[in-house]
Amino acid sequence: MVDIRLHPSVLSADFVNMEAELHRIASADAVHVDVMDNHFVEALTFGPQMVKRIVEVSPVPLDVHLMIENPDYFAPRYGELGAQSVTFHVEAASDVAATIKAIQSHGAKAGIAVKPGTPLEPYLDNFHEADLVLIMTVEPGAGGQAFLHDVMPKLQAARNYLEQAGLTPLLEVDGGITVDTLPIAWRHGADTFVAGSSVFGHGQPEDNIEALRNSLTPERNAP
């Protein structure tokens, strides 16, 4: 089996039964936790208290995705809650490099996220410091949207840059990941896959995680 990382998003889980929902994805590599602030995106999810509690009860490490304004100020505060990684949007940050460093100094790995329409070029220097690069494959703000195939050249460009620079951050995609689109993103260089509705939206999350992992069979990916 090809070695990939699967990060189910609890945005599509039942918030009122969060602890039980987390135990349904114990076979995942991490849980993706979407923090939305009603400003950077329209939706509102939860803040640091909830993230801290998820850290305490989750069987797998946390991959926190901040869709918030002013990450320069807030992201480091998430870095000290025990999450494995904290990722913020470059579009919202004033000083991307300083925010990466601040998250890391609080004990978490630091990720940078780009929206579908955001070019990579201004941020390539930051690829040298980040532990994770998140290429959004939908507009941030909601689960259940369709995968944006137009983002694939940018994903491939990110992979190419990392390879030629000898860098090894995780290269994550988020949005519209299914058994059909995961192999497409993988072929364009992604190694870490967020999936919300395709894990929690039907059937059993553990089965859906297995199906997503199995979507990368050699037959499916033959030229």
Ligand code: DX5
């Ligand atoms: C969207 C969030 C995603 C969301 C993905 O803004 O960042 O993590 O949960 O949901 P699906 O997998 O349903 O597209």
Ligand code: ZN
């Ligand atoms: Zn997300």
